[in-house]
Amino acid sequence: MPTAPPGSPSLLAFPQPRTCPHQPPPGYDALRGQGPLAKVALYDGRDVWLVTGYAEARALLSDPRLSSDRTRPGFPVLAPRFRASVARKLPLIAQDPPVHDVHRRLLNPEFSLKHVRAMRPQVQEIVDRFIDRMLEKGPPSDLVADFAVPVTSLVVSRLLGVPVEDQSFFQDATSRLMRATEAGPSQQAGGELAAYLDRLVTRLRTEPGDGVLGRLASQEVEEGRLPHDELVQIALVLLVAGHETTASMIALGTIALLEHPERLAELRADPDVLPGVVEELLRLLAVTDLAGSRVAVEDIAIAGHTIRAGDGVLVSGTLANRDPDVHADPDVFDPKRAGRSHLTFGYGIHQCLGQNLARLELELAFRSLFTRIPTLRLTVPAAELPVRGTDTGTIQSADHLPVTW
Numbered sequence: 299m300p301t302a303p304p305g306s307p308s309l310l311a312f313p314q315p316r317t318c319p320h321q322p323p324p325g326y327d328a329l330r331g332q333g334p335l336a337k338v339a340l341y342d343g344r345d346v347w348l349v350t351g352y353a354e355a356r357a358l359l360s361d362p363r364l365s366s367d368r369t370r371p372g373f374p375v376l377a378p379r380f381r382a383s384v385a386r387k388l389p390l391i392a393q394d395p396p397v398h399d400v401h402r403r404l405l406n407p408e409f410s411l412k413h414v415r416a417m418r419p420q421v422q423e424i425v426d427r428f429i430d431r432m433l434e435k436g437p438p439s440d441l442v443a444d445f446a447v448p449v450t451s452l453v454v455s456r457l458l459g460v461p462v463e464d465q466s467f468f469q470d471a472t473s474r475l476m477r478a479t480e481a482g483p484s485q486q487a488g489g490e491l492a493a494y495l496d497r498l499v500t501r502l503r504t505e506p507g508d509g510v511l512g513r514l515a516s517q518e519v520e521e522g523r524l525p526h527d528e529l530v531q532i533a534l535v536l537l538v539a540g541h542e543t544t545a546s547m548i549a550l551g552t553i554a555l556l557e558h559p560e561r562l563a564e565l566r567a568d569p570d571v572l573p574g575v576v577e578e579l580l581r582l583l584a585v586t587d588l589a590g591s592r593v594a595v596e597d598i599a600i601a602g603h604t605i606r607a608g609d610g611v612l613v614s615g616t617l618a619n620r621d622p623d624v625h626a627d628p629d630v631f632d633p634k635r636a637g638r639s640h641l642t643f644g645y646g647i648h649q650c651l652g653q654n655l656a657r658l659e660l661e662l663a664f665r666s667l668f669t670r671i672p673t674l675r676l677t678v679p680a681a682e683l684p685v686r687g688t689d690t691g692t693i694q695s696a697d698h699l700p701v702t703w
């Protein structure tokens with residue numbers, strides 16, 4: 299188990315690496331049963347709070363004394379690449395009210411349940427297109443490169459209004475931005491995408507098309523209510539927040555389902571169980587690992603501890619989702635659990651804007667994959683798949699998923 303860097307000898311290092319791509323890092327076991335809050339050490343030796351209790355996580359994620367502003371001193375930085383300025387000034391996710399709420403209201407229409415339901419045929423068509431290609435090409439296939447990444451990339455770019463001919467650039471630059479382990483390459487890919495989105499927003503101001511960027515460019519930017527550069531940054535956030543998270547859920551969810559053939563059989567027999575399956579996969583996989591990163595702006599007393607102003611606070615979705623006070627047998631995959639008690643989409647004012655869309659993508663992806671390719675299986679045992687290091691942050695994924703049928 300990795301230990302803390304020098305300077306914090308007694309604290310557990312955070313994040314810890316996974317050994318199996320769809321299970322929590324074994325290193326987190328040391329934190330279970332130790333109360334709802336613990337101190338952990340980041341790669342740079344700083345110690346921060348890690349919140350592992352479900353009730354405390356919800357209380358803190360809705361507490362205005364915690365800030366999401368990544369430029370504030372004391373904000374926890376998880377890996378060197380997050381020091382890049384492009385990662386620190388993101389609208390919505392790295393903003394506090396009142397500016398946060400203004401941006402959120404601007405985006406709400408395209409993310410409403412009604413709008414997302416209307417996207418169902420489009421998303422289904424995208425899912426089917428990539429399954430068709432896999433079937434045409436024949437086995438084996440890399441489910442990440444051939445399905446999870448292109449499906450989620452195309453859905454986000456449809457939502458934004460990115461022209462089809464720019465797809466491959468878009469996908470390549472996004473992937474470089476996500477996988478970079480250092481600030482330099484991350485800044486480079488972020489810069490390329492920002493330059494591209496800058497040109498796109500300029501074009502959409504007069505030729506809006508039917509994506510969210512076109513609506514905001516032709517109305518809010520053209521009429522002077524939203525600065526052009528802010529819309530470019532918003533586009534970048536939607537892209538970063540919506541793409542890799544959902545692709546990881548498809549990849550890791552597929553592995554988890556293949557490892558539970560009895561659940562898979564139930565799903566095939568009765569597709570109505572699918573929403574419960576998706577919810578349980580979201581709870582157990584917690585692909586972002588963290589449900590939120592914050593810095594305290596005032597002292598906060600909670601669960602017998604005092605979080606001091608300036609302290610970094612990380613909320614562990616992985617552990618809060620497995621809080622035994624909320625879920626009996628929390629490590630068991632049980633799609634029939636009552637309620638949606640997980641923090642995989644966060645909580646409070648920053649709760650995931652794209653959760654309706656993500657749920658739709660996951661439902662259609664799993665339904666179509668397992669009904670259209672009923673004999674789908676991994677070509678290597680899940681435990682032998684390479685796992686990501688902690689130098690790209692905490693997003694859990696499989697970079698490749700070799701499958702056959």
Ligand code: HEM
Nearest residue numbers: 390391539540543544589590642643644648650651652656
């Ligand atoms: C399974 C897939 C997804 C997961 C696990 C996920 C997870 C999260 C989490 C944990 C947060 C809260 C961060 C915080 O409080 O600091 C968040 C926020 C956000 N997500 Fe998602 N997300 C997913 C898919 C998407 C999609 C598809 C989109 C859009 C296309 C999206 C857009 C956003 C945005 C814009 C925010 C910031 C909201 C705000 O700060 O008000 N996400 N997401």
